[in-house]
Amino acid sequence: MRTESITREHTEVDARRAAVSVRDASVTFSSQRGTVTALSGANLEVQQGEFITIVGPSGCGKSTLLKVVSGLGNYSSGTVAVNGEPITGPRQDIGFVFQRPALLEWRNVRQNILLQAEMRNMDMTRARSRCDHLIEMTGLSGFEKSLPHELSGGMQQRVALCRALLHEPDILLMDEPFGALDALTRERMNVELNQIWRETGTTVMLVTHSVAEAVYLANRVVVMSPRPGRIVEVLDVPLAAARNYGATMEDPEYHQVANRVRDLLGASPSAD
Incomplete structure (x- = not known):
């Protein structure tokens, strides 16, 4: 991929203000089984230019959190703001990539x-x-x-x-965008997404089931619990913004974060 002059190399997070602010947000809805809590008391601050990945068991509220931030879904309590403005519906400054193109x-x-x-x-x-x-x-x-x-x-x-x-868009939301791809294509897309993020400086929030993908791409990894979905821990990823895939997979700091994510998820060391 060729870098044009209009793009910029992203090297550090702009911490002057939060791009996304989620404070004590909960999402409940009614079903045939009664009231279901999809998201419970979520708190998260995402800074401008940051790359956040979100992992957790199926049905834990990962996609629900993205929909709330995008304005495509409603929240029952708490506050959610983008660029300092409360979410009241779909916004012009957000882009969304789903699992299916x-x-x-x-x-x-x-x-x-x-x-x-x-x-x-x-x-x-x-x-x-x-x-x-x-x-x-x-x-x-x-x-x-x-x-x-x-x-x-x-x-x-x-x-x-x-x-x-x-x-x-100021913010790009991605809901398991590479989940249906084969392993080699997925790795290639991870490398390309890292480069696009660095070149554009866009704030990214990406949901994934892959621990490797989550740690390779992120500044911070958000780990969620089973439903009712809660944010269990937010882990810093102490790696440079520009990442070589092979070298990253061998980096001790990558393994330290990845193993911690797996511990929180109750997964085996070889799980992805």
Whole structure:
């Protein structure tokens, strides 16, 4: 991937103000089995430019937390704010990447990315320029006119990532974006996402079931308990922003954090 002059190398977190502030937030809803608490008393501060990963058992409220931050889901109590403003609904300064790319099969790569611009009524001249830059940055050059069925799973997810970044959001939320990919493609996407984060400086919150992915990508790893989902511990990852995948996997500090995450999750040392 080639770095353009308009991007910047991200080397440290901007701690002047919190990009995301979650204070004593809970989410409850009614079901046939009665009242269900999906998230309980969550407290989390995410600084501008920070990369946060969230891990925990299935059904513990990881995705619920992202939806609350995005404004796509409601919270029952507590407060949730983005850039100092309380969440009251979907926001223009947030991008969201889901596990499935959800591309329109009749639109090519460029058209799928520009769908974001059409929905947001962006200036199309600027949007096309931004689209071309993102295509080059994510290694999609030469595939602009390809339809989704002509792309690999990893390439489809790159398109979804470009679409989410088109309007230059302050915050990027990612809900298990690489969970359906094979192991080698997933590693490659992890490396590319680390580079994109460093180049753009976007604040990222990513949900994953992979301990390796969580520790490799993050400044801090948020570990959640089984439902009702609580934040058990937030672990610092004392690694440089730029990370070589192979070297990171052999780094003692990586293993120290990864083993602590596994201990908190009750997983075996070899679990991922």
